[in-house]
Amino acid sequence: MMDFSALPKAELHRHLEGSLRLRSLFEIARAEQLTLPAPTAEHFRALVQVRQHEPFTAENFLSKFRVLRLFYRSPEIIQRLTAEVVADAAADNIRYLELRFTPVALTRARGFSLYEVMDWVTTSAHEAARQHGVVLGLIVSVNRHEPPGLAAEVAELAASFRTRGVVGLDLAGDESRYPAAPFAPIFREARQAGLHITVHAGEWGPAANVAEAIESLHAERIGHGIRVLEDPHAMALARERGVAFEVCPTSNYQSGVVPTLREHPLPKMLAAGLRVTLNTDDPSISGIDLSHEFRLAHEVMGIGRNGLRQMTLTALDAAFLSSGHRAALRQAFHKAWQDAGETPP
Numbered sequence: 001m002m003d004f005s006a007l008p009k010a011e012l013h014r015h016l017e018g019s020l021r022l023r024s025l026f027e028i029a030r031a032e033q034l035t036l037p038a039p040t041a042e043h044f045r046a047l048v049q050v051r052q053h054e055p056f057t058a059e060n061f062l063s064k065f066r067v068l069r070l071f072y073r074s075p076e077i078i079q080r081l082t083a084e085v086v087a088d089a090a091a092d093n094i095r096y097l098e099l100r101f102t103p104v105a106l107t108r109a110r111g112f113s114l115y116e117v118m119d120w121v122t123t124s125a126h127e128a129a130r131q132h133g134v135v136l137g138l139i140v141s142v143n144r145h146e147p148p149g150l151a152a153e154v155a156e157l158a159a160s161f162r163t164r165g166v167v168g169l170d171l172a173g174d175e176s177r178y179p180a181a182p183f184a185p186i187f188r189e190a191r192q193a194g195l196h197i198t199v200h201a202g203e204w205g206p207a208a209n210v211a212e213a214i215e216s217l218h219a220e221r222i223g224h225g226i227r228v229l230e231d232p233h234a235m236a237l238a239r240e241r242g243v244a245f246e247v248c249p250t251s252n253y254q255s256g257v258v259p260t261l262r263e264h265p266l267p268k269m270l271a272a273g274l275r276v277t278l279n280t281d282d283p284s285i286s287g288i289d290l291s292h293e294f295r296l297a298h299e300v301m302g303i304g305r306n307g308l309r310q311m312t313l314t315a316l317d318a319a320f321l322s323s324g325h326r327a328a329l330r331q332a333f334h335k336a337w338q339d340a341g342e343t344p345p
């Protein structure tokens with residue numbers, strides 16, 4: 001049996017708001033006297049985590065983020081939660097992390113400004129990354145189901161935070177009901193300002209959304225995108241442009257995109273020659289870590305050692321990094337693989 005937690009890993013798709021420690025949330029609820037319909041710890045858990053008996057739907061999955069918005073009640077809380085997310089990634093031996101966060105979500109509980117929450121998150125995330133020896137990039141997310149005017153404001157701020165480690169802009173949210181088109185001008189400007197682009201598509205919506213994300217939003221990477229296999233045009237486009245896919249198996253299972261993990265299209269995507277990376281999406285909502293997803297890929301989906309290492313190499317290749325930093329990181333991973341007794345591919 002392979003020890004996946006000992007392997008050095010890279011992750012490109014993890015949401016801050018979906019990665020919060022249950023223990024801390026519980027403490028915050030108590031300290032802040034939040035009134036929640038949760039008489040017991042188990043009820044509390046069900047508010048913020050997908051449980052086995054729940055409906056595995058996108059709606060249920062997204063409902064957890066709505067509850068979590070109640071918790072972001074002070075700069076100290078936001079900074080603490082952020083630092084813990086980075087510490088937990090480091091504890092799972094993630095050496096390179098692109099962490100995405102949704103500024104609008106963090107402002108809501110107390111009417112903080114977008115600038116304030118971006119200031120707090122970027123500062124504490126980088127401080128924690130330094131402390132734990134994680135190489136960190138931050139991605140700012142905007143939601144399709146929220147107004148494009150708000151997204152424009154967030155995107156402009158994100159560009160001004162490039163000097164503070166923000167490397168990309170992400171479109172998240174309800175893809176089944178909200179098209180990407182209204183966000184095209186915002187993403188064009190962000191790209192011109194030097195931000196990298198990744199878009200959630202082909203998860204809760206059809207493969208055509210992957211093509212739309214690539215053509216209209218110039219996405220370099222696609223969040224999930226697992227339905228791309230259903231459409232030859234989207235496949236051709238993804239191959240032609242070298243688009244990388246941020247695949248998150250447990251998230252797909254819990255939000256009802258795949259009926260069982262055994263039927264997850266990850267092996268088919270690899271076999272089709274797509275650029276595939278393995279990610280958690282929302283580790284605390286799903287009750288997993290990245291090692292868990294590696295174990296699934298290996299034990300349930302039958303992906304061998306080479307395939308697993310290839311996905312990490314693809315993550316380094318598709319990381320939103322300058323070429324100098326990428327080369328240094330590749331070297332660090334090769335050394336870490338050797339130290340762990342792994343032969344690099």
Ligand code: HPA
Nearest residue numbers: 015172173174200251281
């Ligand atoms: N899809 C869309 N939006 C999201 C997701 C997701 O899987 N996770 C967090 N926000």
Ligand code: ZN
Nearest residue numbers: 015200223281
């Ligand atoms: Zn996501």
